[in-house]
């Protein structure tokens with residue numbers, strides 16, 4: 576049965592193969608669900624309404640598989656994609672699971688491990704290119720430390736830069752038409768991870784060599800931002816304003832806990848609403864990617880309910896965002912917040928003349944401070960809109 580919350584292809588919802596394949600293994604317990612074949616996984620995601628899927632190299636081709644097995648899997652994946660009408664949107668390299676990466680990949684103190692990490696990443700990029708991926712995500716889960724004495728923080732960033740520049744050049748050299756999206760996270764699995772937030776990554780990108788810089792951006796994840804106690808709307812806003820939002824991982828999270836990867840929309844409805852509103856009002860043309868995990872209590876078929884729920888909640892919030900934009904009272908309150916004056920506005924652009932004119936201008940700060948902003952009313956209206964009584 577289809578309704579207003581039925582996904583369409585041009586909504587561009589995607590999900591990671593690792594999400595639905597997550598068997599429930601964690602520090603305190605073993606798997607609770609049987610393994611999910613990656614090809615069945617691709618088909619399943621298409622059936623619940625995904626336009627695309629995202630994957631780590633090892634999600635699709637088992638670590639260390641010979642070339643013949645890799646090629647056979649790629650053939651089967653392509654056939655499933657054709658049958659089901661689903662694309663591969665993003666590829667990423669698993670540089671965190673194998674023991675070789677126990678103390679980092681691109682920032683390892685061991686040059687042999689840094690070299691091996693680049694080799695594995697290039698192969699992952701080739702695999703994604705073959706399947707049509709447009710984005711290469713770099714999540715440096717192991718790029719960090721517990722023992723502060725073990726790594727020089729400046730040297731680690733230099734090594735990170737060398738690795739990102741290498742892979743950026745590799746993508747350009749091969750004309751893969753892919754962009755790199757770096758994903759920040761403050762901690763977990765490492766005690767501290769380098770490039771902990773969107774701001775860290777934007778600062779890092781500004782230091783990259785000019786050839787690769789244009790194709791490197793950020794992949795913020797709601798959960799990681801909330802783990803750090805930050806405001807995700809502001810993180811996304813700054814990345815968008817910088818023209819560097821190349822991908823984003825949608826999910827939910829209670830602040831300051833371990834990475835929960837909960838169903839999109841299941842925590843902090845207000846912030847989630849403003850994330851959707853921001854994306855929709857900037858005509859976000861990337862994918863709407865979910866990076867979530869089933870509950871450990873979910874049975875095998877319920878992993879599909881997780882994806883259905885994420886999609887449906889997004890579409891419900893999108894409908895609420897339209898309502899917000901069409902709500903006369905809310906819009907009137909918002910409009911009243913903006914005070915404009917063409918002549919004064921022009922003075923705010925730097926010039927020595929403007930500086931002189933501004934210094935001489937008379938202001939009445941007490942009068943300016945008296946303006947009523949009506950924030951109680953505005954925030955209450957947002958609450959009522961979200962609670963469905965408006």
Ligand code: GCO
Nearest residue numbers: 667712713714758796834866
């Ligand atoms: C996490 C990360 C990962 C990455 C994924 C892509 O759960 O901490 O978000 O899910 O997004 O590994 O590289």
Ligand code: MN
Nearest residue numbers: 758796824866
């Ligand atoms: Mn993620």
Ligand code: MN
Nearest residue numbers: 796798834836
């Ligand atoms: Mn996460």
